[in-house]
Amino acid sequence: MTQRAGFVALIGEPNAGKSTLLNRMVGAKVSIVTHKVQTTRARIRGVAIEGDSQIVFVDTPGLFQPKRRLDRAMVAAAWGGVADADVVVLMIEAHRGITKGVEAILDRLAEVGTGRTIALAINKIDRVEAPVLLGLTKDLNDRYAFAETFLISAEKGHGAHDLRLWLADRMPEEPWLYPEDQIADLPMRMIAAEMTREKLTLRLHQELPYQLTVETENWEERKDGSAKVDQIVYVARDGHKGIVLGNRGETIKAVSKAAREELSEFLGRKVHLFLQVKVRPNWLEESERYSEMGLDFKDGNA
Ligand SMILES: Nc1nc2c(ncn2[C@@H]2O[C@H](COP(=O)(O)OP(=O)(O)OP(=O)(O)O)[C@@H](O)[C@H]2O)c(=O)[nH]1
Numbered sequence: 635m636t637q638r639a640g641f642v643a644l645i646g647e648p649n650a651g652k653s654t655l656l657n658r659m660v661g662a663k664v665s666i667v668t669h670k671v672q673t674t675r676a677r678i679r680g681v682a683i684e685g686d687s688q689i690v691f692v693d694t695p696g697l698f699q700p701k702r703r704l705d706r707a708m709v710a711a712a713w714g715g716v717a718d719a720d721v722v723v724l725m726i727e728a729h730r731g732i733t734k735g736v737e738a739i740l741d742r743l744a745e746v747g748t749g750r751t752i753a754l755a756i757n758k759i760d761r762v763e764a765p766v767l768l769g770l771t772k773d774l775n776d777r778y779a780f781a782e783t784f785l786i787s788a789e790k791g792h793g794a795h796d797l798r799l800w801l802a803d804r805m806p807e808e809p810w811l812y813p814e815d816q817i818a819d820l821p822m823r824m825i826a827a828e829m830t831r832e833k834l835t836l837r838l839h840q841e842l843p844y845q846l847t848v849e850t851e852n853w854e855e856r857k858d859g860s861a862k863v864d865q866i867v868y869v870a871r872d873g874h875k876g877i878v879l880g881n882r883g884e885t886i887k888a889v890s891k892a893a894r895e896e897l898s899e900f901l902g903r904k905v906h907l908f909l910q911v912k913v914r915p916n917w918l919e920e921s922e923r924y925s926e927m928g929l930d931f932k933d934g935n936a
Contacts, residue, residue, distance in 0.1 A: 638687040638805035643716050646725035647735040651757040655725065655788035656680055656691055659798045680824070681812050684802035688810040692719060721804050722752045723797070724780075729761040731770055732777075740777050747778070751804055754780040755797060760787045823850040825900070830865055830893040830909065837889055838877065845870040846878065847914075860904035863897070868914040878911050886911065 644652045660680030682689045716722050724743070726736055743752060754774055759767055771783055782800060786793030831848040852864040867886075869875055879886050886909055894907040 635686050636807055637810050638802070639690070639808040639811045640687075640720035640805035641690050641692055641718060642721045642723060642801055643692045643719035644723050644725060645716060645739065647727070647733065647739070650725040650727055651788040652725055655755070655757065655786070655794060655797075658788055658791055658794040659689075660691065682798060682802075684798055687802035687805040688812065689798070689801050689805060690811055716746060716750075720751070720806055721801055722747075722750060723755050723801075724752060725755045725757050726770075726774065728756050728758045728767060728770060728785075731766075732773060740774075743778055751781050752778070753797070753800070754778075754783045755793075756783065756785050757788050759785050759792065760790055823853055826850050826853075826863055826893075826897050827865060829896050829900075830867070830889065830907075833889045833892045833896075834867065834878065837885060837892075845874060856906075858904075860906060861901065862906045862908070864908045865910070867909055867911045869911060870913070870915055872913050875911050875913060 644655065646652055660682050680691045682691065724739065726732075730736075732740075754771075756767065756770060756774075762770075767785060771785070774780070775783060784793050784797045784800070786797065788794060827848040827850045831846070834846060834848070847868045848865055849868070850863060850865050852862075854862040856862055867878055869878055877885070880888075890907055890909045893909075894905050897907065898905040
């Protein structure tokens with residue numbers, strides 16, 4: 635059998651439904667869906683196997699207009715994901731249509747999209763009537779020559795399977811990037827890290843929304859059926875450590891408790907969660923997370 639493997643970048647405005655679609659296509663709660671906007675950053679979110687193809691999904695931050703320095707870094711990261719991917723899927727919300735943000739993305743695609751395979755996924759079709767959908771499909775395709783248009787409802791599952799089959803066909807002939815037996819384990823670690831990060835984001839609000847990342851370092855199945863999970867919360871600066879820890883450690887304790895409860899409920903068994911906070915400057919630019927997974931995302935494997 636000829637193996638195929640490649641990267642797919644999902645792009646779109648915040649709240650377009652990228653995480654929901656990912657969960658559909660990967661088949662697990664890989665990206666935690668939240669109502670808070672801009673919770674995701676460029677990184678590997680899940681791996682789907684379809685026939686001979688391995689599809690590695692890269693989730694990107696919302697491509698919004700940068701206001702602050704850090705926002706610009708996020709947007710740069712998102713477009714970096716676009717440049718590295720084999721296929722790009724632009725997600726648009728059917729009921730919102732061509733917003734200013736979408737306009738900006740289309741303009742940028744016109745600049746960087748040449749020679750790339752870019753598909754359009756119009757999401758949330760459950761929220762509009764058919765004529766609106768047809769008009770929007772036409773308008774968008776007039777604006778950019780998309781390789782294909784998918785009309786989907788990520789939440790209800792419509793169209794997600796067709797998109798997945800189409801993507802699988804477009805993966806380059808390459809050996810699989812992940813050994814098959816690792817796949818089951820990989821999303822679980824990511825899910826757990828994502829749960830903790832979400833709790834931190836909710837708790838810290840505006841204080842340091844994007845400047846931290848969580849990694850699951852160790853996962854141990856215990857004889858009594860419980861799981862021992864060690865995670866590291868990386869912050870960008872020394873000063874942030876104190877914020878994450880909180881007064882007498884109360885913030886990290888509350889986060890740990892909330893994340894442990896959610897993970898435990900998700901797994902249906904007891905979880906012991908241990909969080910450590912470490913400083914790692916410039917994590918946003920680091921490609922370390924990819925190489926840790928056996929992938930060198932920046933240097934050509936993509
Ligand atoms: N009605 C409807 N709602 C949807 C659909 N897909 C996603 N949603 C909702 O849209 C909201 C945003 O979805 P997410 O998947 O978190 O969006 P996202 O693009 O990953 O957002 P960021 O993480 O901010 O980039 C959630 O409340 C979803 O439940 C859909 O097909 N129909």
